[in-house]
Structure formats: structure tokens, C-alpha cells
Amino acid sequence: MTAITSALQGMMxxxxxxxxxxxxxxxxxxxxxxxxxxxISSEAVQLLNARSTFEMEVKVAHIANELDxxxxxxxx
Numbered sequence: 001m002t003a004i005t006s007a008l009q010g011m012m013x014x015x016x017x018x019x020x021x022x023x024x025x026x027x028x029x030x031x032x033x034x035x036x037x038x039x040i041s042s043e044a045v046q047l048l049n050a051r052s053t054f055e056m057e058v059k060v061a062h063i064a065n066e067l068d069x070x071x072x073x074x075x076x
Contacts, residue, residue: 003064010057017050
């Protein structure tokens with residue numbers, strides 16, 4: 001597995017985490033009889049974590065891309 005592939009998988013996982021948080025928060029307002037309550041502060045922390053993870057994975061992909069370019073330049 002290349003570093004870029006790994007970074008892309010990490011970005012997709014972070015994106016899925018954002019989607020899951022959004023769904024939990026959205027469901028909270030739909031059912032007034034719901035026994036499940038959503039801790040907004042906990043959900044906000046999860047969103048911040050997902051954003052940080054996504055940003056880190058973008059940096060990994062960028063660095064891997066730069067390394068690949070440098071390697072190709074050395075071989076040319």
C-alpha cells in the first residue's frame with residue numbers, strides 16, 4: 001500500500017466520521033419522544049478530530065506526492 005493510498009483511506013474515514021456525526025445531530029431534532037440524547041459538545045469534539053485527521057492525511061498525501069516527484073526527477 002502506498003502512502004497516498006493510505007492517506008486517501010484516512011480522508012475517507014474522516015469524511016465518514018463527519019457524516020455519522022451529522023446524522024446523529026440531525027436525528028435529535030426529528031423525534032421529540034426520542035430517549036437518545038446527543039451530547040453536542042462530544043459531537044463537536046468528534047468533528048474537530050475528524051477535521052484534524054483529514055488535514056493530516058492531506059499533508060501526508062502531499063508529502064508522498066512530492067517524494068514521488070523527486071524520485072522521478074532523480075531517475076530522469
